Amino acid sequence: MPKDVPIVAKRILFVSFFLLLLLLAVCFLGVSTGSSGSGFKAVWWALMDDSRSDPITASIIWNIRFPRVILAALVGATLSLGGLVFQALLRNPLAEPYILGVSGGSAIGAIIGIMMGFSRFPGVSMTAFCGSMATLLLLLLMTCGHSKFKDSLLLSGVMVNAFAGAIIMFLMSMTQDSRLHNIMFWLMGDLSLADMRQIRILAFVLVPCFCLVFRFSHSMNLLLMGQEVAETMGVNIRLVTVTLLVTTSFMVSITVSYCGPVGFVGLVMPHLLRLVIGPDHRTLVPACIIGGGSYMVFCDILSRVLPDQGEMPAGVVTALIGAPLFIYLLKRSGR
Amino acid sequence: MNTALAVHNVSYGYGATSILDDISFNVPKGAFYIIIGPNGSGKTTLMKIMAGSAKFKKGRVDIMGRPCSQYSRQELARTIAFVPQNIPDDFSFTVRDVVLMGRSPHQGVLGLERKEDGRILKQAMMFTGIDHLAHRAIDQLSGGERQRVFIARAICQKPRIILLDEPTAALDLAHQVRIMDLMEQLKREKGVTVVMVSHDINLAAMYGDCLLLLKKGRIVSQGRTDEVLTFETLEKAYGCLLLVDESPLGDFPRVTPVPHKLKLEI
Numbered sequence: 243m244p245k246d247v248p249i250v251a252k253r254i255l256f257v258s259f260f261l262l263l264l265l266l267a268v269c270f271l272g273v274s275t276g277s278s279g280s281g282f283k284a285v286w287w288a289l290m291d292d293s294r295s296d297p298i299t300a301s302i303i304w305n306i307r308f309p310r311v312i313l314a315a316l317v318g319a320t321l322s323l324g325g326l327v328f329q330a331l332l333r334n335p336l337a338e339p340y341i342l343g344v345s346g347g348s349a350i351g352a353i354i355g356i357m358m359g360f361s362r363f364p365g366v367s368m369t370a371f372c373g374s375m376a377t378l379l380l381l382l383l384m385t386c387g388h389s390k391f392k393d394s395l396l397l398s399g400v401m402v403n404a405f406a407g408a409i410i411m412f413l414m415s416m417t418q419d420s421r422l423h424n425i426m427f428w429l430m431g432d433l434s435l436a437d438m439r440q441i442r443i444l445a446f447v448l449v450p451c452f453c454l455v456f457r458f459s460h461s462m463n464l465l466l467m468g469q470e471v472a473e474t475m476g477v478n479i480r481l482v483t484v485t486l487l488v489t490t491s492f493m494v495s496i497t498v499s500y501c502g503p504v505g506f507v508g509l510v511m512p513h514l515l516r517l518v519i520g521p522d523h524r525t526l527v528p529a530c531i532i533g534g535g536s537y538m539v540f541c542d543i544l545s546r547v548l549p550d551q552g553e554m555p556a557g558v559v560t561a562l563i564g565a566p567l568f569i570y571l572l573k574r575s576g577r
Numbered sequence: 578m579n580t581a582l583a584v585h586n587v588s589y590g591y592g593a594t595s596i597l598d599d600i601s602f603n604v605p606k607g608a609f610y611i612i613i614g615p616n617g618s619g620k621t622t623l624m625k626i627m628a629g630s631a632k633f634k635k636g637r638v639d640i641m642g643r644p645c646s647q648y649s650r651q652e653l654a655r656t657i658a659f660v661p662q663n664i665p666d667d668f669s670f671t672v673r674d675v676v677l678m679g680r681s682p683h684q685g686v687l688g689l690e691r692k693e694d695g696r697i698l699k700q701a702m703m704f705t706g707i708d709h710l711a712h713r714a715i716d717q718l719s720g721g722e723r724q725r726v727f728i729a730r731a732i733c734q735k736p737r738i739i740l741l742d743e744p745t746a747a748l749d750l751a752h753q754v755r756i757m758d759l760m761e762q763l764k765r766e767k768g769v770t771v772v773m774v775s776h777d778i779n780l781a782a783m784y785g786d787c788l789l790l791l792k793k794g795r796i797v798s799q800g801r802t803d804e805v806l807t808f809e810t811l812e813k814a815y816g817c818l819l820l821v822d823e824s825p826l827g828d829f830p831r832v833t834p835v836p837h838k839l840k841l842e843i
Contacts, residue, residue, distance in 0.1 A: 248690040333667070460688040464678055466668050468661055471727075473630040475734065476654035476682040521669050524687060 254525050261532040265315065268536045268543075272311040273303055275543050309436035311539055313500070314556065316444055317433070318507055318538020320493045322530040323455060325508020327490045330462040330523060331483055336396055336571055338508035339374075339494045343402030345503035347377025348495035349429065350409050355499070356425075357417060367447075370495035377402055378491050431504030431557025433542055444500060451493045452531050458482050459523040466521075504538075504557045506564020511537050513571065580642065581606040581738050581770040582627060587636030589622055589794075596622050598794045600636070604738075604787070609764050610772045611781040614791035615815050620774040621662070623791070624742045627772065628659040641737060654682035658731035662742040662774075664723045669714040672726050676702055679733025697733055705729040705759060721752035728759065739763065741773045745780060753777070757784050778832045782806055782824065790814055806830040 274285040287295035288303045321339060328337035339345045351373020355366035384398045414425060461482045464472040473479055497504075511534040512526065519525050541559040548554070582604040589597040597619045604610045612620050625631035627638060629645055638645040640656055648656065658679070679701070680694045702708040705725040715723060724744055731739055741760070745753040757780055760771045775781050781788060781802070788805040790797040792814045798805045807830075808821040817834060824831035 250687075250689055457686060460681065460686060463670075463674075463688070464681060466665065466670070467675070467678065467727075467730075468663070468665050470625060470628060470630045470659060470661055473650075474628050474654055474657060474659035474740075475678065476650045478650060516669075520671075522674065 257525050258528045265532050265536040268539045269311050272539045272543050273307045309438050309441050312441050313436040314433050314538045314542040315535035317497045319531040319535040320497045321507035322511035322534025324490045324494045326512040326530045327486050340505035342399035343377050344374045346403045346406030348374035348498040349503045352499045353413050366499040367496045370499040374491040374495040428502040431502045432555050433501050451489050456527045459527045462523040505561050507560050509564050579606050583639040585637045587633050589633045596794050607768050608786045610787050611785035612774045612789045613781050618791040619794040624774050651682050657738045658734040658736035660727050660731050660741040664727050666716050673711045676729045679730035701729040701732040721748050738770045782829045
């Protein structure tokens, strides 16, 4: 590498490269796991379009497992990044789209969209986005001006979540619609509905959002120095905050409209990565995107492997891992 | 133009509450300018207005002879640096990372380090005596060390003016003098204009070239140290009995509050 490349750039490349290897490994594992069971070699042949591959295995891998793995990676990346952004902007280590109720809000929006018979994209995604923006505004209105901002934010999030849950149940009991057939599964975060066309749309929408967040990564560092200090270092606080909050809510609501509110993903990866690679958001943003993707693919594998029969929603696995971590972090931050 | 910072008829408040009422003053270039006043006199708000982070309703602030509103954010950040009263400690950036952030007004959006940044960074850390802490995390430092880290960060901005909001408030005597000496040195060696809000009248008397005395959002007195620090003005502003005499250390006033138990005997 040339000599005058800044240290930060080197660090970003190094961390991303390492995590990318991890992501590829986990994805390969994900593509190889499934009820029909096929060896790694057969999977490799199928992926490489080798003449020795079995057409049925290839079809299962390309049409069922591959989209699912990619969907998991995109969802994990989005939610981890969402957690990272919320934690930085709200200065709260426990902030996360699901815990704050933003996911719940977009779930309400999404269900309304499904009931009105909209298509996944853009219809349901847009109603989900409206739902998440409404909860975000509600949350900020409820907590602004509080001296104990940190605690009130979490409490408000819990209440918004409970309220959102009640509204979802209300909406569900109002309708006997067959469209809501799989809603319980969807509510816990379900990745099984993936198909390649949808994933292309999803990636097309999410990747520019990732880039936008990365553009503001250094502003997030500066914001941690305090609002006034950041402002006197040239940060346009209003622009940065509004752009980041809206972008994150948008990304999160899109993933919610595809696979339901998956909880606690935004808690695990940002904390783990901060421990390992430090607090610099310029490395944390790409690391959370790639690492969060790997984590979600891994959780999805567990959700397929753990039950004896069938599978469970990926949200069950993420909650089983994330909720205890939340309690641990809550206990530590109280000290 | 010999004025670094000019405040013209600035008023500030929210709702019916007025916090600053028609404030005007000039800070000469290269001065050590100290703003004093009792609690709730609007000192911190005034500081925020000068730093450009509070939008005021009426009045105008000129920086280096140009209205504040004509500056871009980056330009302003290269002219004025700000050291807050409460320094956050809830993150684990290293000292080097934080000081380097001071270079961001001179860098691109991602704050990638340039060649000259390393040299400026080193100078700022040597100047404030924190170079041995470079790789320590902020949350492991003492209050005085953190203060110096944030001052080094401000110096890295290469500002013409540096604003400090009660930098000595939570420090012991040795650290107080150390911070004040540092600012004095910055003023003398680099020609930076220092504007400071302080609660400590005696430190202000020792170091300040010019003083501004505020009370309830109005200016009580401004001018040279010995003009402002008379017992008539101070007693009016603080509403308590004070003894003002000449400091044994030199040609500046010394202010001593008179305890209630001694008042009867005077």
